[in-house]
Amino acid sequence: MNKIYTKYHKCQQLMPPKKTTSKSPKYWIGNKGFPSQKAVKEHVSAVLDEIGWTFVSKDHPKFEFFCELLQNHPNYAQKWGSGVEGFQLTPNPTTGRDYHLILHRSDGSKEAASWNACCGLAGQPQLKMAMRHAIRDQVIAFRQNSSSVCALCGTLEEPFEVDHHEPQFEQICETFLSTAGNDVPTKFAKLQPDCFTVFCPEDSHFEQIWAKYHMKNAVLRILCRHCNGSRAKG
Numbered sequence: 001m002n003k004i005y006t007k008y009h010k011c012q013q014l015m016p017p018k019k020t021t022s023k024s025p026k027y028w029i030g031n032k033g034f035p036s037q038k039a040v041k042e043h044v045s046a047v048l049d050e051i052g053w054t055f056v057s058k059d060h061p062k063f064e065f066f067c068e069l070l071q072n073h074p075n076y077a078q079k080w081g082s083g084v085e086g087f088q089l090t091p092n093p094t095t096g097r098d099y100h101l102i103l104h105r106s107d108g109s110k111e112a113a114s115w116n117a118c119c120g121l122a123g124q125p126q127l128k129m130a131m132r133h134a135i136r137d138q139v140i141a142f143r144q145n146s147s148s149v150c151a152l153c154g155t156l157e158e159p160f161e162v163d164h165h166e167p168q169f170e171q172i173c174e175t176f177l178s179t180a181g182n183d184v185p186t187k188f189a190k191l192q193p194d195c196f197t198v199f200c201p202e203d204s205h206f207e208q209i210w211a212k213y214h215m216k217n218a219v220l221r222i223l224c225r226h227c228n229g230s231r232a233k234g
Helices: 001-007 038-050 063-070 076-080 123-136 136-144 168-179 201-217 225-230
Strands: 010-013 027-029 032-034 055-057 085-091 100-105 110-113 158-162 188-191 194-201 220-224
Touching: 001 188, 027 038, 027 063, 032 038, 055 063, 063 076, 063 085, 076 123, 076 136, 076 158, 076 168, 123 168, 123 194, 123 201, 136 201, 136 220, 158 168, 158 225, 168 201, 194 201, 220 225
Parallel strands: none
Antiparallel strands: 010 188, 027 032, 055 085, 085 100, 100 110, 158 220, 188 194
């Protein structure tokens, strides 16, 4: 059995998304769809205003929401790290207002994460989130075994992030899926207690083939946060 399911025995089955039409949502947070990126940001902003500057622990009613939001982050595997125990919402250090999101990890470390960067995941939401989760160990291993220098600007100043060079992650996904035929999963599971969208146990073979394809075709590199954030993602 896939190691994902041996670590967490509790999986909540998710319904597959409806077929896309011109009026279907294009952006997602978990199973909740939105017609535009603006609508996503407005929804997240409303949630932030609702709870204010606070600490969202695992027993907080919005913990699952923030887990699903974080899974949209282009570098979520690195952000999640050893696991997240809670989300700290503080005033933005630059403006003194708005919201600054800090992740409190299981190993005691902390990491800032832009909630704005989590508002742009489009396409097949559950499938792409499960595909990201399936290759997170590869991304983490690459970061741990790489030098701390930006491949673009050469800075030695942290923080650093792992970037898919060429082909980019979306391109790798689409090329792989174009060869998968009718074998592409349409049902997904919710990994507990972390609330990640993952492949169901019966799709472990598809997951393994995808992970091997990514390992063979992905060209990863280390970028500083500024270079990675300013690079167009395709």
